[in-house]
Amino acid sequence: MMTKLSYRxxxxxxNRVMHRDEGELFHHRTIADHAESVGLRVSKALSDTAxxxxxxxxxxxxxxxxxxxxxxxxxxxxxxVTDTSDxxxxxxxxxxxxxxxxxxxxEEQICDIPLAQGMEALxxxxxxxxxxxxxxxxxxxxxxxxxKKERKFVENTVIHIQADSKAYVITAVxxxxxxxxxxxxxxxxxxxxNRHLIFFSDGAQNIRANIDKYFxxxxxxxxxxxYHLVKRIRELSSMAxxxxxxxxxxxxRKILRILWPGNVDKAxxxxxxxxxxxxxxxYYVEEMMSYLERKKPNITCHAARRxxxxxxxxxxxxxxxxxxxxxxxxxxxxxWSFEGSGALALLTTLKMNNTLDSWLHEGKFSMSLKSEGRVxxxxxxx
Numbered sequence: 266m267m268t269k270l271s272y273r274x275x276x277x278x279x280n281r282v283m284h285r286d287e288g289e290l291f292h293h294r295t296i297a298d299h300a301e302s303v304g305l306r307v308s309k310a311l312s313d314t315a316x317x318x319x320x321x322x323x324x325x326x327x328x329x330x331x332x333x334x335x336x337x338x339x340x341x342x343x344x345x346v347t348d349t350s351d352x353x354x355x356x357x358x359x360x361x362x363x364x365x366x367x368x369x370x371x372e373e374q375i376c377d378i379p380l381a382q383g384m385e386a387l388x389x390x391x392x393x394x395x396x397x398x399x400x401x402x403x404x405x406x407x408x409x410x411x412x413k414k415e416r417k418f419v420e421n422t423v424i425h426i427q428a429d430s431k432a433y434v435i436t437a438v439x440x441x442x443x444x445x446x447x448x449x450x451x452x453x454x455x456x457x458x459n460r461h462l463i464f465f466s467d468g469a470q471n472i473r474a475n476i477d478k479y480f481x482x483x484x485x486x487x488x489x490x491x492y493h494l495v496k497r498i499r500e501l502s503s504m505a506x507x508x509x510x511x512x513x514x515x516x517x518r519k520i521l522r523i524l525w526p527g528n529v530d531k532a533x534x535x536x537x538x539x540x541x542x543x544x545x546x547x548y549y550v551e552e553m554m555s556y557l558e559r560k561k562p563n564i565t566c567h568a569a570r571r572x573x574x575x576x577x578x579x580x581x582x583x584x585x586x587x588x589x590x591x592x593x594x595x596x597x598x599x600x601w602s603f604e605g606s607g608a609l610a611l612l613t614t615l616k617m618n619n620t621l622d623s624w625l626h627e628g629k630f631s632m633s634l635k636s637e638g639r640v641x642x643x644x645x646x647x
Contacts, residue, residue, distance in 0.1 A: 268613045272296045297605060304608020307615065307624065308437075314632060315449035322452045329448040334482045340458040342483050347386035358382050361572050365526075372535065375526040381569035383486070385461045392428040392456045394447070395465040395579040396472050398440070419606040428456055431634035436614045438607040440471060444479045453632050461486070465579035467493040468560055489563040490579040495521060501553040507545035516543070527566035529557050 266275045272293035279291050316326035323332050331337050347354055358381055366374040375381050385391040398420050422443035424435040435450060437443040451457045462485040466472045476487055502517050516539070523532040533554045544550055557564070567577045615621040620630040 267296060267300050268609060268616060272300075300612065301602075301604045301608045304611045305604065307611045307630075308607065310628075310630065311446060311611075311632075315446050318449040318453045318632070319445075324448065324452070329445040329479060331482060337482070338458070344457075344459045344461065344484065346390040346459065346461045351386070354386050355382065358384075358569070361569065365568055365572060372528060372531045373522045373526065374528075375566060375568055376531075377527055377566065380527050381566045384566075384570055384573060384575060385463060389429065390459065390461050391463060392426065392451070392460045393463050393465065393576060394427075395425040396422070396443075396476075397467060397579060398422050398469065398472075419603050421606060421610050423610075426450065426456070426634070428454075428460070428634060433632075433634050434614055434617050436607075436610045438603050438610075440475050444475050448479055450632055454634055457483070463488060465490055465576065467579060468497075468563065473563070486565075487563050488565050488577070489560050491567050491577045492580070494524065494560070494564065497556060498524075498553065501549050501556065505546055505549035505553060506539075506543055508543055512543075524557075524564065524567075526568040527564055529561045529564050533557055 266278060270278070275296050276291045276293045279285075279296075283291075285291065315329075319326045319329055323336060324330065325332055334342065358378075362375045362378065362381055419438060420440075422437055422440045424443055424447050426433045426435070426447070433450065435443055435446050437446060451462075456462075462480065462483070464472075464476050464485060464487045466476075466487065466489070468489045473487060476485065498520055499517060502513065502520075506513050506516060508516065520532055520535060523535055536550060536554055536557075539550075565577075570577050612621070615624055615630060618631075619635055624630045
């Protein structure tokens, strides 16, 4: 109940169902302490399991980095997956590009052929990983010197892994802890071997830096979520352009139509060549072009991916974030300790991964992929 209801509501239900007398009532602090205690045990068990997995694969149990990159099997460092050298794949992509480009202006056509070819060809060769952070208000123990209370947050990292029509969710307070569990999980489920690792994120720099840190010894792809790309362009446009509503919306749509096939340079040129009378603030125009330049390595050919019915969004981690943390912990007046926030998120994660019952009754849990339908149904139920 505590993953769904407030501690006070949970306490009231327990007292009513168990017919507790006045002197024997449960208190909400008792429930909160119990949640933190269970969460601490789960966290330790996860960490110990990850250490065992990492050691068995010649990875450092503390840093989750390979002890000797040269000693890693080639299936990890040089995975064999279908690539642009495959003639049949090239033919499929060539036909798709020709169909897409019909009757479209040049700047909106798929022009970067290698970018379009660089998609995953087979689902069996792919592991998709969505990463996101969610912050809840941190509860400080005290105010020092009677000063103003600083606004700080407890950051929970949520990672959604999908492969072979199965899924799994990882959560931890702190991105490095989450990535350590992620590396162990991928090794345990052989998802490092001969797999195309594709990461989806909102473009946050710390996510990109950690992906490079923990997976820099092998090939991977990092894709900027289309929703966040659109959101950022719209935010900057509202401050950059001086136009009536209809003209501004058309300008935004034009920029996005150019970005949809991955033509970042052409989008930047289009923004740069807008007439001066349309500019309200040059700073935000420059910021928009700078943003696109920074994110260019992670802006893919969304048009090609959509044509192949491939994912272009990190919405799985966004939804998991909502179910694991936001729905329970982000309400007016709520503030959390690191232990309390992490504990509730961990307990909800066990439930979502369908391992809560085995933990409660046997003290065991599984770090293996679950049927995607079961995980999705758990997300929807939440």
